Amino acid sequence: MKIGILTSGGDCAGLNAVIRAIGLYCCENIAGAEIYGIPDGYGGLIRGESFRMDEKDFGDILDRGGTVLGTSRQPFKRMTVEENGESRLEKMCENYKKMGLDCLFTLGGAGTHKTAALLSIEGCNVIGLPKTIDNDIYGTDVTFGFQTAVEVATDSIDRIKTTVASHRRTMLVEIMGNKAGWLTLHSGIASGADMILIPEIPFDIDAVCEFVSDSRRDKPYNIIAIAEGATLASEAKYKRSERAFARAHMGETTVTRHLAEVIGERTGTETRCTVLGYLQRGGTPCAYDRLLSSRLGGFAARLAKSGRFGVTAAVVGGEITFNALSDIAGRYKLVSPDCPTVRFAKEIGVSFGDKT
Numbered sequence: 001m002k003i004g005i006l007t008s009g010g011d012c013a014g015l016n017a018v019i020r021a022i023g024l025y026c027c028e029n030i031a032g033a034e035i036y037g038i039p040d041g042y043g044g045l046i047r048g049e050s051f052r053m054d055e056k057d058f059g060d061i062l063d064r065g066g067t068v069l070g071t072s073r074q075p076f077k078r079m080t081v082e083e084n085g086e087s088r089l090e091k092m093c094e095n096y097k098k099m100g101l102d103c104l105f106t107l108g109g110a111g112t113h114k115t116a117a118l119l120s121i122e123g124c125n126v127i128g129l130p131k132t133i134d135n136d137i138y139g140t141d142v143t144f145g146f147q148t149a150v151e152v153a154t155d156s157i158d159r160i161k162t163t164v165a166s167h168r169r170t171m172l173v174e175i176m177g178n179k180a181g182w183l184t185l186h187s188g189i190a191s192g193a194d195m196i197l198i199p200e201i202p203f204d205i206d207a208v209c210e211f212v213s214d215s216r217r218d219k220p221y222n223i224i225a226i227a228e229g230a231t232l233a234s235e236a237k238y239k240r241s242e243r244a245f246a247r248a249h250m251g252e253t254t255v256t257r258h259l260a261e262v263i264g265e266r267t268g269t270e271t272r273c274t275v276l277g278y279l280q281r282g283g284t285p286c287a288y289d290r291l292l293s294s295r296l297g298g299f300a301a302r303l304a305k306s307g308r309f310g311v312t313a314a315v316v317g318g319e320i321t322f323n324a325l326s327d328i329a330g331r332y333k334l335v336s337p338d339c340p341t342v343r344f345a346k347e348i349g350v351s352f353g354d355k356t
């Protein structure tokens with residue numbers, strides 16, 4: 001059996017642990033398994049590049065951050081566009097055949113899964129694995145990489161808190177997550193942030209400033225965990241691309257700096273912001289992610305052995321299972337503004353910047 005593995009989209013902790021689990025399972029349990037790494041995600045498949053991997057390539061990578069295969073972003077909307085007489089999708093299918101693959105593991109986020117579903121429709125034997133610090137893949141309770149990012153963001157806010165308290169400042173900590181606020185929600189609660197602003201709950205600037213002023217009566221500093229995709233209620237009616245365009249004109253990609261300025265002006269508190277950025281994606285996976293990645297990788301390899309393709313591994317109710325790619329492609333798992341976690345946080349006094 002010829003097996004290809006690729007990692008696509010933004011990297012995160014746990015990718016190498018999945019690669020290792022797939023590799024070791026196949027070497028141990030599939031007679032005559034030949035494993036090929038495809039470099040740079042779908043980029044390598046489009047170019048038709050691969051390299052042979054064996055047990056020694058998997059031995060020492062469990063706790064290594066990033067991906068030993070390399071990755072790239074290949075926008076989904078470009079996949080079916082003809083370029084010099086052929087689309088990227090056609091090139092990938094051709095190269096899948098040329099490489100003689102019997103199975104392709106695609107480790108990636110929501111975009112990667114959309115392309116994986118297309119490859120599957122075109123007859124490639126694809127098995128997806130749910131990766132992303134955003135935790136927004138539909139049909140799985142959790143994605144690998146998420147928990148490590150939660151730990152990093154929580155630890156960062158803990159550290160920021162001591163300097164903020166010393167200076168009696170208000171600090172906005174910008175956390176990754178453009179569409180989904182899971183990472184901000186979980187790390188915000190875990191670090192005791194006073195306010196959590198996420199894309200799913202557009203915030204009202206008056207409510208934010210009022211909360212900052214009021215909470216100063218109890219505590220001389222404020223921590224606001226803000227997702228990079230957080231949105232003003234007044235701009236929520238515009239498309240994401242329109243908001244991005246308007247911000248780009250102001251030299252910004254997110255609303256964080258603008259909000260910090262407004263809070264500072266209106267409340268008279270010294271206000272700063274910190275963007276955590278790629279720290280959240282880098283470094284060694286936490287133990288939870290090492291275990292999750294290993295379980296998902298082993299499970300996916302077992303699916304390949306039994307000839308089950310066109311699916312992606314998932315966690316549902318704590319059990320490892322799978323979903324059809326066609327059922328999850330193009331869908332997102334977002335934070336429901338009324339979910340128990342948000343409700344609980346509100347009950348203990350956390351503000352989400354809405355007017356309730």
Ligand code: F6P
Binds near residue numbers: 133176177178
């Ligand atoms: O992979 C998810 C993510 O980290 C998002 O949270 C973030 O918006 C985006 O990737 C950043 O992407 P890039 O690496 O292309 O800057």
